[in-house]
Amino acid sequence: MILIKYGAMQTLTKYILLSVISSLFVAGTQAASLMKNDESEQQAALNQEQMQQLLQERFPSAQVQHVTMSDIEGLYSFMLQGDLYYVSDNGKYLIKGQMLDISTPKVRNVTSERVAEIQKLESPMRKAEINALDEEDMVVYQAPNEKHVITIFTDVDCGYCQKMHRERQEYLDRGITLRYLAFPRAGLTSKSAEKLRGIWCAADQQTAMTEAKVQHKYRTGNCKTPFREHMALVRKFGLNGTPGIILENGDLIGGYLQAEILRERLDKLFGPKADTKEIATK
Template structure:
């Protein structure tokens, strides 16, 4: 029922793209007239990604370029003829320096995804004194920084000092599944067992602490969240998604996350 994840090496993709996009220019020119830019770009990318799933091809924030997300890999900006691709973030030149450009399409897609989530779609760790902020975290149980994030849910020690955890700061952590090795991997099976457990939060807590739990199976959203995360720009774990559509790929300590949340309010 689940599909295998396709993990794309950025360096390999860049090398392969340069070689593949340079071939068959004449054939591409002949066929381009009968295709939309979206169709042309998808056809070209299919040649170099080995059939990796792709997000929708759409106009980018830079006029004349199109954006597409390789699921589990990089985000690309591609010319309309599919002959040139750029990997990396886009920046706006301002008086203060280079500022990352937020893609309105992705921001809206992330907001829509968050608003579509139902209670059983996430495994939640809620502050005992009440929730002030919510952060959605794409997680994998076999990920060192994911375990580090989880170990700081409550008060922890850093360089001998006591530090407030996410819940202590009023941040409710709602976990989403993102098994980096793919939707058919042992990591995915562990996540499914947690989602299907009688007490999902306790089960996930055990997995984060390298303890075993009883295998379980149900209609858990592991595959759906893995694929959706890739569409939304998740390329690794943990990735922190805020309700306002901002995404932070990588670990943020509790106080840094709170600062980031409050800066966007």
């Protein structure tokens, strides 16, 4: 047994009471602060127009598009440089990732569905922009029995671009004309851009393209190119990879597709005897 004097006991009791009161005060202050912050965040919810303005201020050099409330209350979705993002309605938290709906037996990828919906909305714009281009500024491989035309943003150093080009005859044999636009992913002053310039400046562009993509033989060139115009479309279309394939109706396929699969998709969209000359008119 430990004996404590009466005076010491009083002092100890006072100390304990003061500690408890102090802890309760701190806890109460923190709780009040949290409640205040919660109320502040709730009050700071932005409407769609305000969110558009805020995001554009946050990303001044990029194009913010398709700002709308997502399937989750309090969370907006928007497109930035070809990718879908989510942001809290107070503009504080930014999320990049897949939103999945697991409430049904088959899981829904809500993010993929939204991206596909947006791509459809932008198809008429892409079609108009592609139609406005001069085909002389493209490197074209004409199908002998043309049924469809695709326009491809390409980079010589892209593995799937090289693969697609190695299989070019399979596309041509299936009536698919290939029209290349330049997309040097490393920028207009990069080595990739120099390789592409050697192709566009060549007298025999088709041969130069094949040499670069298949044989890794690169020519040099010093001529005026349409690369700035092509890259402006890359930014406008929100492309972030190659090959970027634009169909006759402006639909975007973001990546490589085998010739057989692509022909089936084109036939399903436009019919096997589609008139594809419209896309080449200005």
